[in-house]
Amino acid sequence: MKKEIKQQVNKIGYRNKKNRAMKWTSYLFVLPSAIFTLVFLVFPILYNIFLSFKNVTMMNLRSGSEFIGIDNYLKIINDPLFYTSLKNSIIFTIACMLFQFVIGFALALFLNKDFPGRNLFRSMLLLGWMIPIVITGTIYKWMLAGDTGVFNFIMEYLGIIDSPIYWLTDENMALVGTIIANIWIGIPFNMLILLAGLQGLPTQLYEAAKIDGASRFKQFIFITLPLMKPTIQILLMLTMIYTFKVFDLIFVMTGGGPVDATTIFPLYAYQEAFTNYDLSVGAAISSVMFVLLTIFALVYLYISRKEDKN
Structure with missing residues (x-):
């Protein structure tokens, strides 16, 4: 009897040791990604916040800098440019999100149908998203040129305008020109995510709705939109974060001009850090942008969790 009890105790001890070993082995698999996240994500963010409370410029980068608090x-x-860049960022983000989502949803609904050449058409639409943004910005800079641009040539040929529109050199139109280019870039991404969501919807509901005599518009309002709500929420959140931090497109097309008409938050931070060589001010602007995006993300998570509970 004692031998059996001793054997059972030994077996339990062996199992506990094995479970502990497996637990530590699991942590080892996670360790590389954790190190990568700490080194390339957490540390730069924390260092940027630390830098924003100091007086670091190109002049004192080697000699050292002092702690100046919230100065x-x-x-x-x-700085008036802070509010100008904030306004431009909000206008740029909202306009791009609206048109990218509407056009992307329309294309997703179209490509969700079965017709000859659908896969080819879908692949062609993805090219705009796959092309490097620097190349896209350069192409649109040529297309939107005042006297020689393709946009103006087509509109003048069709009789829409009488004289050229200076899309990127007129301070009243420059932001519109960059918005047009960014809309074209973001449409394929919106289309792809929404199309994936549409293909996962149950067809039985639509068949039942057809039997009940529901029109396609009613099917879209009462079936498609409610079922697509989680996908739409995630898409809008990702699009907002991506659009709010756009830098390379505007840098290539306008450089923030004319007269700061297209200066948005990331470009404002870049100008302060690498044009005016005030690294701490640039870090402060980046920190403000990080806080704003974090607030948006937390609001989204709160709304999502509240809906899941309901």
Whole structure:
């Protein structure tokens, strides 16, 4: 009897040791990704926040800098360009999100149908998303040129306008020109995500709706939109974060001009850090942008969790 009890105790001890070993082995598999996240994501964010509370410029980068508290944040709050870039970022983000989503949804509904050449057409639409943004910005800079641009040539030929529109050199139209280019870039991504969501919807509901005599519009309003709500929420969140931090497209097309008409938050931070060589002010602007995006993300998570509970 004692031998059996001793054997059972030994077996339990062996199992516990084995479970502990497996637990530590699991952590080892996660370790590379954790190190990567800490080194290339967490550390740069924390260092950027630390840098925003100091007075670091190209002049004192080697000699050292002093801790100045929130002076950099007070400096950007008192800078009129801060509010200009914030306004431009909001307009740019909302306009791009609206048109990318509407056009992308329309194309997703179209490509969700079965017709000859559907896969080819879908692949062609993805080219706009796959092309490097620097190349896209350069192409649109040529297409939107005032006297020689393709846009103006077509509109003048069709009789829509009488004289050229200076899309990228007129301060009243420059932001519109960059929005047009960014809409074209973002449509394929919106279409792809929405198309994946549409293909996962149950067809039985649509068949039942047809039997009940529901029109396609009613099917879209009462079946498609409610079922697509989680996909739409995630898509809008990703699109907002991606659009709010756009830098390369505007840098290539306008450089923030004319007269700061297309200066958005990332470009404002770049100008302060690498044009005015005030690294701490640039870090402060980046920190503000990080806080704004974090707030948007937290609001989204709160709304999602609240809906899941309901």
